[in-house]
Amino acid sequence: MSLQGPAASGNTDTASLGIGADLGYYDGTNGYKLQLGYQYSENDGTTDEDSLLYDLEYTRDFSASYFGFATLQGNVKSIPFDTSDNFLGFGAGYRIHNTADVYWAVQAGVGYRVADLTSASDLDEGTFTLGSDYSNQLSETLDVTMDTDIVSSESDTVVYNDLGLNVAMTEVLALRTSVVTEYHTDPDAGLKDTNNTYGVSLVFNF
Numbered sequence: 679m680s681l682q683g684p685a686a687s688g689n690t691d692t693a694s695l696g697i698g699a700d701l702g703y704y705d706g707t708n709g710y711k712l713q714l715g716y717q718y719s720e721n722d723g724t725t726d727e728d729s730l731l732y733d734l735e736y737t738r739d740f741s742a743s744y745f746g747f748a749t750l751q752g753n754v755k756s757i758p759f760d761t762s763d764n765f766l767g768f769g770a771g772y773r774i775h776n777t778a779d780v781y782w783a784v785q786a787g788v789g790y791r792v793a794d795l796t797s798a799s800d801l802d803e804g805t806f807t808l809g810s811d812y813s814n815q816l817s818e819t820l821d822v823t824m825d826t827d828i829v830s831s832e833s834d835t836v837v838y839n840d841l842g843l844n845v846a847m848t849e850v851l852a853l854r855t856s857v858v859t860e861y862h863t864d865p866d867a868g869l870k871d872t873n874n875t876y877g878v879s880l881v882f883n884f
Contacts, residue, residue, distance in 0.1 A: 696877055709737040717875060729755040743773045747785055763793040765829050767807050779815040791831050805831040819846040837861040844881065852881040
């Protein structure tokens with residue numbers, strides 16, 4: 679789990695809260711993973727961000743390199759607009775590198791996207807997905823991770839990327855700096871195509 683909560687007062691009163699969780703279980707054949715990220719911030723008493731990112735995934739190994747997966751992922755935001763973008767899909771993956779220090783797997787699949795956006799017409803359509811999961815243990819106390827998901831449909835293609843650098847301070851406590859990017863090829867009118875969230879957080883390993 680991770681926690682961040684910067685605040686400032688004086689000329690401008692600001693406060694923000696970020697909570698994240700990355701939970702996983704693997705029994706040798708079946709794997710389960712849940713990732714959650716919640717962000718909330720205020721500026722002079724006005725809420726300017728309230729959002730939740732989630733990713734629930736099940737995997738089943740067919741061999742040391744090949745696996746199948748099913749996933750449910752998306753985001754829910756109430757600021758600046760009440761929106762949600764959700765994807766349910768399944769497919770197959772391949773582990774390119776799998777050692778004690780370096781892990782890299784890619785996967786592809788099909789699914790369905792349901793989105794409640796700011797435009798008059800919401801999305802309800804079939805999709806194609808690509809994903810990459812990379813981690814590298816650079817030293818005993820330093821590791822880098824990068825998770826990328828691409829969900830493509832007729833109306834829009836969305837790219838989620840989570841890049842993080844983790845520094846272990848104790849066996850259960852680490853400092854993580856990260857940047858989470860969400861990119862849309864066809865954003866709604868008035869919205870930018872790219873949104874970046876920068877974070878510094880404490881990570882508790884159980």
